[in-house]
Amino acid sequence: MERELSLETLLQHLGEEEPFPYGSVTPPIVQSSLFTAQTLRDRNARQGANEYGYTYTRVSNPTVRLAEQKLAVLEGTEDALCFGSGMAAIASAILTFAESGAHVVCVETVYPPTRALLTSWLARYAVQTTFVSGECVEEFEQAIQPHTRLIYLESPSSLYFRLQDLRAVSELARAHGILTLCDNSWATPIFQNPHALGVDIVLHSASKYLGGHSDLLAGVAAGRREHIEPIRQTRELLGGILDPHAGWLLLRGLRTLPVRMERAHKSGLQVAEWLSVQPQIAKVNHPGLPTHPQHPLARAQMHGYGSLFSFETHPITEEQAYTFAERLHLFRFGCSWGGYESLLLGWAQTEPDAHGKASWLFRLYVGLENPDDLIRDLQEAIDALNP
Numbered sequence: 001m002e003r004e005l006s007l008e009t010l011l012q013h014l015g016e017e018e019p020f021p022y023g024s025v026t027p028p029i030v031q032s033s034l035f036t037a038q039t040l041r042d043r044n045a046r047q048g049a050n051e052y053g054y055t056y057t058r059v060s061n062p063t064v065r066l067a068e069q070k071l072a073v074l075e076g077t078e079d080a081l082c083f084g085s086g087m088a089a090i091a092s093a094i095l096t097f098a099e100s101g102a103h104v105v106c107v108e109t110v111y112p113p114t115r116a117l118l119t120s121w122l123a124r125y126a127v128q129t130t131f132v133s134g135e136c137v138e139e140f141e142q143a144i145q146p147h148t149r150l151i152y153l154e155s156p157s158s159l160y161f162r163l164q165d166l167r168a169v170s171e172l173a174r175a176h177g178i179l180t181l182c183d184n185s186w187a188t189p190i191f192q193n194p195h196a197l198g199v200d201i202v203l204h205s206a207s208k209y210l211g212g213h214s215d216l217l218a219g220v221a222a223g224r225r226e227h228i229e230p231i232r233q234t235r236e237l238l239g240g241i242l243d244p245h246a247g248w249l250l251l252r253g254l255r256t257l258p259v260r261m262e263r264a265h266k267s268g269l270q271v272a273e274w275l276s277v278q279p280q281i282a283k284v285n286h287p288g289l290p291t292h293p294q295h296p297l298a299r300a301q302m303h304g305y306g307s308l309f310s311f312e313t314h315p316i317t318e319e320q321a322y323t324f325a326e327r328l329h330l331f332r333f334g335c336s337w338g339g340y341e342s343l344l345l346g347w348a349q350t351e352p353d354a355h356g357k358a359s360w361l362f363r364l365y366v367g368l369e370n371p372d373d374l375i376r377d378l379q380e381a382i383d384a385l386n387p
Contacts, residue, residue: 007190008258010073015066029248030062057244059236064247070254071210071220074189075202080222081232082242082250086185086205087113089219092234093201094118094150097179100125102149107134107164109157111183111205118152135294137168144176153199154183155192155301159310159363161285163294166301170198179227185209185338190261191304201227208338209306212253212260215339216246260368261304267371268307271364274375275311280385282359283312307366308337312349314387315357321346327381330374337365342374357387 005013020027035054037043048055054062064082072080083089094117098104106118108131118129132139140151151173155164166182173180181201182194188209194202204210206218219242221231235241242250265288272286284291286309287298298305313321325333331344343365348358366374 007074011070011254011257014073015069027063027066027248027251029244031244032061033057058239058241061241061244061247063244063251064242067242067247067250067254070251071189071204072222074254074257075184075195075222076189076193077195077202077222077228078225079228080220081228081235082206082247083219083221083235083240084242084246085217085240086203086207086219087117088235088238088240089203089205089221090114090183091117092238092240093181093203093221093231094122094152095238096231096234098122098127098150100127101147102127103145103147104129104150104152105140105143105148106131106152107154107157107162108132109134109160109162110152110154111158114152114154114183133162134164134169135162137165137172140169141172144172144178148176148178151178151180152182153180153194155194156186156287156298159285159361161186161287161292161309163287163297163301165297166194166197166199170200174198186306186308187302187304188257188261188306190258191265191306192302195223197301200224201231205338206250206253207336209261209264210253210257211250211338212256213249213339214336214341216249216253218242218246218250261306263368264307264366265304267368267374268305268309268366270371271307271366271374271378272309272311275364275378278382280313280382280387281311282314285310285312308363310361310363313360313362313385315353315355315359316385316387317356318348318352318358320384320386321348321360324381324384327384328377330369330377331364340368342367342369 035050037050068080068082106129130143132143153164170180180199182199183203184194185205185208201223204220206220269288272284275281276284288305331342346362349361350358352358
């Protein structure tokens with residue numbers, strides 16, 4: 001497109017300049033595993049590809065490719081790849097660059113399956129990992145070793161929503177010839193662009209906000225072509241590409257992403273602000289609140305906030321925690337967030353004291369319901385958390 005267009009407009013029109021068959025306003029699902037050429041001569045001359053450049057959906061697919069083009073524009077990168085899940089994207093990126101004997105520096109409150117990949121699976125291949133809180137760049141500098149190849153970031157990180165200074169860490173890594181990877185699922189490209197801050201490879205669980213409807217599994221890796229091409233080869237070998245139908249669902253989700261994220265920002269903050277002044281709550285972990293210790297950094301490197309956050313209680317009994325959850329009517333209890341439904345999970349953070357009490361951490365996801373209704377629901381249940 002010749003003119004400069006906003007992201008909201010590009011999401012609707014990029015890659016769709018030519019009309020779809022029959023005048024359809026939605027792209028077709030190219031549900032084909034195989035792509036053929038007209039003649040054997042043509043196929044061999046094109047190194048296996050047909051006239052459109054496709055051979056086999058394990059390698060690439062037109063529906064998936066359209067989603068990748070839109071995602072690359074969203075993240076401001078040269079290219080992007082779609083995978084069958086967020087973990088497929090994360091694992092493929094790490095496996096591509098973490099050779100045997102390599103060292104990785106990672107934030108300690110990273111997504112638990114990512115941590116398991118580093119500590120369990122990759123440890124079998126002599127890949128070592130040092131975990132840091134990530135709240136100051138000096139921690140990363142002190143953790144770097146001669147054979148450090150990757151710094152893995154997740155800002156904000158899981159459960160406690162700690163931030164990393166993406167620009168400062170990226171500059172440090174570049175000075176040492178180290179690649180940086182960042183999971184950007186929480187903020188999405190609408191509210192944070194790690195690549196613009198210097199991060200080499202941006203990762204997403206597209207099952208979350210990017211999909212937005214709790215009906216698909218998908219992952220994304222975005223970056224410069226020099227990094228994306230070797231990841232593409234890993235994806236082809238491991239067979240981790242996104243299914244065409246899920247790619248079509250992802251395209252649908254991307255069209256409404258800016259609108260949904262604006263709602264997530266407002267609703268999430270409204271609920272977090274209400275919780276932050278309740279006497280039963282010891283702490284709310286939301287980077288958009290002025291009480292968050294890294295709020296100035298959040299304002300500096302993000303344009304808005306997602307609606308997933310956590311809160312910590314004063315010491316309570318297990319029965320109190322479960323009674324609180326059971327009194328809720330508008331929240332469901334499940335792990336994967338980013339859809340239209342509000343969710344709650346909770347765990348005891350410490351061992352019970354002599355009175356059977358412990359501090360509990362509840363992770364809350366605010367969906368697309370009216371936030372006033374969600375607050376009333378929480379208000380009717382919160383007395384169960386009285387210390």
